[in-house]
Amino acid sequence: MNRNFKTSPLPFQGQKRRFVKQFNEALVEFPKDATYVDLFGGSGLLAHTVKQKYPSAKVIWNDYDNFVGRLDAIPQTNALLAELRPILSDLPRKQRVSNEIRESVLKVVKKHEAKYGYVDYVTLSGSLLFSAKYATNYDQFANETLYNRVKLTDYNADGYLDGVERVQDDYKALFNEYKSDSTVFLVDPPYLSTDTSTYTSENYWRLRDYLDVLNVLDDSRYFYFTSNKSQIVELCDWIETRTFTGNPFSGSTMSTTSTRLNHQASYTDIMIYK
Numbered sequence: 001m002n003r004n005f006k007t008s009p010l011p012f013q014g015q016k017r018r019f020v021k022q023f024n025e026a027l028v029e030f031p032k033d034a035t036y037v038d039l040f041g042g043s044g045l046l047a048h049t050v051k052q053k054y055p056s057a058k059v060i061w062n063d064y065d066n067f068v069g070r071l072d073a074i075p076q077t078n079a080l081l082a083e084l085r086p087i088l089s090d091l092p093r094k095q096r097v098s099n100e101i102r103e104s105v106l107k108v109v110k111k112h113e114a115k116y117g118y119v120d121y122v123t124l125s126g127s128l129l130f131s132a133k134y135a136t137n138y139d140q141f142a143n144e145t146l147y148n149r150v151k152l153t154d155y156n157a158d159g160y161l162d163g164v165e166r167v168q169d170d171y172k173a174l175f176n177e178y179k180s181d182s183t184v185f186l187v188d189p190p191y192l193s194t195d196t197s198t199y200t201s202e203n204y205w206r207l208r209d210y211l212d213v214l215n216v217l218d219d220s221r222y223f224y225f226t227s228n229k230s231q232i233v234e235l236c237d238w239i240e241t242r243t244f245t246g247n248p249f250s251g252s253t254m255s256t257t258s259t260r261l262n263h264q265a266s267y268t269d270i271m272i273y274k
């Protein structure tokens with residue numbers, strides 16, 4: 001059974017659900033039999049959307065985060081949520097969970113983890129943590145205030161990625177493998193310095209990583225996603241107007257001072273001279 005999903009079947013930070021409609025419309029300008037490579041596949045929502053529109057296209061989804069593991073665990077996730085619903089049934093939706101009920105919730109979660117060796121903490125966070133907060137393991141989860149946001153129906157991903165080829169690799173390797181005139185790249189990298197803690201990549205995406213991605217756009221057909229927070233489009237516009245004279249800092253000397261704001265935060269000021 002094929003269903004047209006307008007959102008990822010499981011909660012996923014950074015999924016492109018707000019772009020599905022516009023992406024779908026823009027696809028008419030692209031061939032129906034091309035190869036589409038979703039380099040930063042995430043929840044697979046873009047790959048799914050292409051395959052639904054162009055069933056004869058070759059669609060490749062880069063499952064860098066092993067999202068398929070979460071999809072495969074949907075029956076367990078549904079079982080866990082089914083066990084939690086009665087515990088929360090007297091509590092209005094979105095309401096904070098009292099300490100007593102919270103203990104029962106945590107007990108059930110622990111029991112499930114022992115039984116199945118796995119709990120989808122991202123989905124559980126979507127059900128019980130404040131909006132857009134995500135835990136990735138029990139300890140993180142048990143440290144948070146809980147709210148009753150459990151969905152009332154089961155999760156279901158039947159047919160979601162049917163016909164889509166799954167791969168798991170660094171985007172650069174995939175790009176090299178598939179670059180050709182008949183490939184369309186879907187390029188939706190992690191946002192610059194946003195919270196990427198639920199993604200596999202442990203390191204923050206730094207400006208350099210973010211700029212490196214632009215290399216895949218040269219001479220390619222692509223969809224590229226970014227936000228005005230990153231100002232990358234503004235930067236590229238500026239570079240275009242500037243006569244290239246090399247790195248203005250080459251041959252200079254750098255010295256720094258560091259200021260501690262509090263226990264967690266500090267910043268470094270930089271002086272450069274030549």
Ligand SMILES: C[S@@+](CC[C@H](N)C(=O)[O-])C[C@H]1O[C@@H](n2cnc3c(N)ncnc32)[C@H](O)[C@@H]1O
Pocket residue numbers: 008012013014015016017039040041042043044045046062064065169170171172188189190191199200201
């Ligand atoms: C903004 S999300 C993509 C969301 C996706 N378009 C969707 O609709 O669900 C960016 C994804 O890139 C992944 N990623 C991080 N580093 C990567 C790398 N080096 N190569 C490929 N993917 C990477 C992240 O783990 C995350 O899943």
